[in-house]
Amino acid sequence: MPVDLETPTCDDSLIRQLWASAYQLPILSAADELGVFTLLEREPASVTELGEKLSLSARAAEALLASLSAMGLLARLQGKFHLTEVSRTFLLPAKPFYWGPILRMLCQLPLSDRALVETLRRDGAMAWGNGNVITDEWAQAALPDERAQAFTRAMHSHSFATAVGLAQRVELSGVERLLDVAGGSGCFSVALARRHEGVQFTVAELPPVCKVTRQYVAEHGLEGRIDVVELDMFRDAWPPGHDAIFFANILHDWDSARRQLLIQRSFEALPPGGRVLVYELLLSDAQDGPLTAALMSMNMVFLTPGKQLTGGELDELLRGCGFTDVSFTPAYAGYSLISARKPAAR
Structure with a gap:
């Protein structure tokens, strides 16, 4: 029956x-x-x-x-x-916030249920493009020119709108020189420079990326406000003379050891009273969303050794490296700006 x-x-x-x-x-x-x-x-x-x-x-x-x-x-x-x-x-391709390059790049990813299952099981990033994991190329400062420039233009299309959104909300009083570590196309420095006229900027990037960065800086007529410096952020000495250091969508690319190294290097590079600024999509402390941050975290698992962080994890990381006065400010389209300060000398 x-x-x-x-x-x-x-x-x-x-x-x-x-x-x-x-x-x-x-x-x-x-x-x-x-x-x-x-x-x-x-x-x-x-x-x-x-x-x-x-x-x-x-x-x-x-x-x-x-x-x-x-x-x-x-x-x-x-x-x-x-x-x-x-x-x-x-x-629209002629508009400054056109997303086309990153959309096309995402459609080229070898993303499938089978590839995702394999990535999750081995807890290792997927190789794509020329068969390499892109963060391995970044860490070894071995990113080919063509790949670096295509990736930089794609990330510019992904980030420029949120850079302009951040520039309208961030408070930079007391900052004279800001170091934009792994700043890609320079879109955040461009947006911040246009909004905060009294601040000078330095974008530090790998040599093949700097070629693209200089083009974007020149397009906006900001050569006198934004320096572009070739830098391997893990190995080279960081340029001195900056009272703020900025990371936008950088910490999420790396494992905990490299995240700690970057924050520790920023602490050592800053003068007493200097600020570190981190711009990320944050997972909730319960790690149950929001959806955009959760999916971005899966994107990081698929392509990098990193993940999206919770506010609590970032607070612990910053304080563990010696920073104080950690604060969180909602900024633009789900992003948050995390600010912390190196204690003043006694």
């Missing part, structure tokens, strides 16, 4: 959404590659019109536009599809 099935105590909407979410990033990247957002910036279009302009069938155009609209990237008004504020701000 067939067994009666009990009605589930909840429906499967969440699981269904997660199942379908596998398509979201590829849809976004494909739309960017097809030029959907640039086309609709010039002129809103119907399903039929966009299909004709992009040489897509009506079926394909309908699915693409419906998906982008449901994701909040398009809005349909009077039969035409328009850009939303989000797509107009972050998905």
Whole structure:
């Protein structure tokens, strides 16, 4: 006799959404590659019109536009599809906060359930691109020029908006010179320099990255405010004369020993009363979210030896290296700025 099935105590909407979410990033990247957002910036279009302009069938155009609209990237008004504020701000190649390079890079990752299971079981980062783990290349100061420059441009697209958001909220009173360690494209120093006119900046990076950094600094006309210094942050002496040291999305790349080394080196490089500033997505102290920080932590596990930290872990790290006056300030889009001070000389 067939067994009666009990009605589930909840429906499967969440699981269904997660199942379908596998398509979201590829849809976004494909739309960017097809030029959907640039086309609709010039002129809103119907399903039929966009299909004709992009040489897509009506079926394909309908699915693409419906998906982008449901994701909040398009809005349909009077039969035409328009850009939303989000797509107009972050998905047009000519705009300063364009996310295209990092979207394309993410779509190239060898991410699959099997690759993730293997990574979790061995607790080691996945090799990709040229077959190497990227943090191994950073740690050995052996990042090839082409790979370094492509990665730097991708991370610039990921970070520039949040850099500008931070610059509007951070307090730099008393800071005269700030050292931006592993500052990538220099986007944080650029944003901070434009907002805080009395501060001088130094971006310290590996030699192949510095080539790109200097280009971004020059594009913003800030050569007189931002120095670019070639540096292996684990081995080379840090440039002197800075009363603040800044790490943005850096500590999460490394294991606990290297995180401690970086914070200890910053303590030793600062004068008494100097500040260290850390900009990260923080996990809750209960380590149960928020979702963006949790997924970023999984990204770190997949690609690096690092992870996202909780506020408590950062507090312990900073105080363990001698810093005091540790404070946490919500900054932009889920990011927090953590500030601590080297005690004044007695």
